Amino acid sequence: MRIVNSQRQLFLDDEMIAWMENVQRVLHPPAKFEGNPVLQRQEAWEDFMPCCYGTVLRDPQTGQFRMWYCIAVFKGNNPFHLAYATSTDGIHWERPRLGLIELDGSKANNLIGLEMAMPSVIHTPWDPDLQRRYKMLAGESRGAWPVPWVGLFSPDGIRWQRNPEPIFPTGKQFQPGDEATAMWDPYGQRYVAFPKVHAGTGKRLFGRERRRSTGISFSDDFIHWTFPELVFMADEIDDQNTARRNLLYRDRVSVDRPAEYAADWYNMYVHPYEGQYIGLVSVFDSSGHSPYGNQDGTMHIQLTSSRDLRHWHRVGNRLPFIELGPVGSWDGNMVNGSATDFVFVGDEIWIYYTGYPHSHMDAASWPPERDAGYPRLRPSAVGLAKLRRDGFVSIEGDEKGGSLTTQPFQWETSKSGESTLYINASVTAPHGDGDIACELLDPPGDPIPGFTRQDCVPFTGDSVAQPITWQGSPTLPATGAPLRLRVHLKRAQIFSFWIA
Numbered sequence: 001m002r003i004v005n006s007q008r009q010l011f012l013d014d015e016m017i018a019w020m021e022n023v024q025r026v027l028h029p030p031a032k033f034e035g036n037p038v039l040q041r042q043e044a045w046e047d048f049m050p051c052c053y054g055t056v057l058r059d060p061q062t063g064q065f066r067m068w069y070c071i072a073v074f075k076g077n078n079p080f081h082l083a084y085a086t087s088t089d090g091i092h093w094e095r096p097r098l099g100l101i102e103l104d105g106s107k108a109n110n111l112i113g114l115e116m117a118m119p120s121v122i123h124t125p126w127d128p129d130l131q132r133r134y135k136m137l138a139g140e141s142r143g144a145w146p147v148p149w150v151g152l153f154s155p156d157g158i159r160w161q162r163n164p165e166p167i168f169p170t171g172k173q174f175q176p177g178d179e180a181t182a183m184w185d186p187y188g189q190r191y192v193a194f195p196k197v198h199a200g201t202g203k204r205l206f207g208r209e210r211r212r213s214t215g216i217s218f219s220d221d222f223i224h225w226t227f228p229e230l231v232f233m234a235d236e237i238d239d240q241n242t243a244r245r246n247l248l249y250r251d252r253v254s255v256d257r258p259a260e261y262a263a264d265w266y267n268m269y270v271h272p273y274e275g276q277y278i279g280l281v282s283v284f285d286s287s288g289h290s291p292y293g294n295q296d297g298t299m300h301i302q303l304t305s306s307r308d309l310r311h312w313h314r315v316g317n318r319l320p321f322i323e324l325g326p327v328g329s330w331d332g333n334m335v336n337g338s339a340t341d342f343v344f345v346g347d348e349i350w351i352y353y354t355g356y357p358h359s360h361m362d363a364a365s366w367p368p369e370r371d372a373g374y375p376r377l378r379p380s381a382v383g384l385a386k387l388r389r390d391g392f393v394s395i396e397g398d399e400k401g402g403s404l405t406t407q408p409f410q411w412e413t414s415k416s417g418e419s420t421l422y423i424n425a426s427v428t429a430p431h432g433d434g435d436i437a438c439e440l441l442d443p444p445g446d447p448i449p450g451f452t453r454q455d456c457v458p459f460t461g462d463s464v465a466q467p468i469t470w471q472g473s474p475t476l477p478a479t480g481a482p483l484r485l486r487v488h489l490k491r492a493q494i495f496s497f498w499i500a
Helices: 236-248 367-371
Strands: 002-004 017-021 023-027 051-058 065-072 080-087 111-113 116-123 134-140 149-154 161-166 180-185 190-205 208-219 229-232 262-273 276-289 295-306 312-315 334-336 343-345 348-356 381-388 393-397 402-406 409-411 421-427 435-441 462-467 484-490 492-499
Touching: 002 492, 017 023, 023 402, 051 334, 051 343, 051 348, 051 381, 065 116, 116 180, 134 180, 180 262, 190 262, 236 262, 236 276, 236 295, 262 295, 393 402, 393 484, 421 435, 435 492, 484 492
Parallel strands: 002 409, 051 116, 208 262, 295 334
Antiparallel strands: 017 402, 023 393, 051 065, 065 080, 080 111, 080 116, 116 134, 134 149, 149 161, 180 190, 190 208, 208 229, 262 276, 276 295, 295 312, 334 348, 343 348, 348 381, 393 492, 402 484, 421 462, 421 492, 435 484
16 A cells, blocks of 8 residues: 655556546646747857757755756767856856867867767765766767767766766667666666667568667666666557647658658656656657658657656656747757756746757758758757646646545654645636535545545645645544545646645
């Protein structure tokens, strides 16, 4: 039986839900910041592609924002480089002149590594080795694609030393591709990486049998890693959705071959959150093979969740979580997420993402354009999207009212000996036409005296941490015996609940 304590219980999946009556689960995409993009090409060495194929962390003591991002230099053998920026507000970014890396005859830049890409930076202040308080997964980029993958260590997140061995072992079925992300798993106390792997569907569809998919690899020390395994890949429903999307976005691609439409997982950034894992999957809606190799297409972000990192649940009926911007905009053709933990600012979750004004194999990047210096290729940039805390999905009731009933759970008594039920919820109706009322039930489903719907003081506002009271008291029954929670919703929505 599940134990409920101060860890918030979200409704991304059905694990806590026994039944629902006249309510529905609703996906809530984050609101894109109206001042986007927050970081775009500014310096000469950033050349073409400043992108947060990387990490943003916020210092819990100082509040400073730190960004590790990569740039693409479209000359020579097309390498990527690593760069570093800071901000006091997460919106206006500075590029410190670090004096570490020489490029084009000067060290007056914010570069922290050459010929590297996609930095997943993890801060581990508990590591007894002061030289390894920061860890990075990054891909070598001696050509256009960042492989192999390597681990780096740093005392400050700025000066890095590379581990001499590649980060993923080789020789097994699923070889890591040109995308990978990494995180610290606070629940399993281990490092986890999610490399792109190419996996077969068992049959040839849309001109291809193998697809870009998501693998998983584990490590206890960030040096020795397990062989990547396949954990997540697109299915035929995704292909059908891609076909529908591609018909809508034909004006955004250079190649349109309906017989080759297919969905791929380009990468997945995974974030530990309130006892579970939330994944932001970059869905590549392939529109067909380019005449110069690879496939063209657009890319958007969908939401997934997992309780064990191996079994993934599709959140929001496969709807876009971060959608493309308008035609011709800086993020109008592709969007990608960023690595490691979500950034918390007050009662909001800030999600940084990269936007592209060109498709995956846009004609503006084909060899004839390359030979001319890419005159038509517009650079990518980094944007910000904001979400209410716990606000990924809600359970919502309409004007007729409905209810959500949980599975039985046990709860931990707080240190004071008294415990309170909290909800993150909002009543959407004006003028008192909606409310939320809670009642406690025993495991068979009978209301507990003193904690019925009639005893509850209705909530009619909007709060990310609202205590629920019965007969004016917020204290839960003293027994601590198993119970269920039933939430009655009339023109209202609930995002989470917890007991503290």
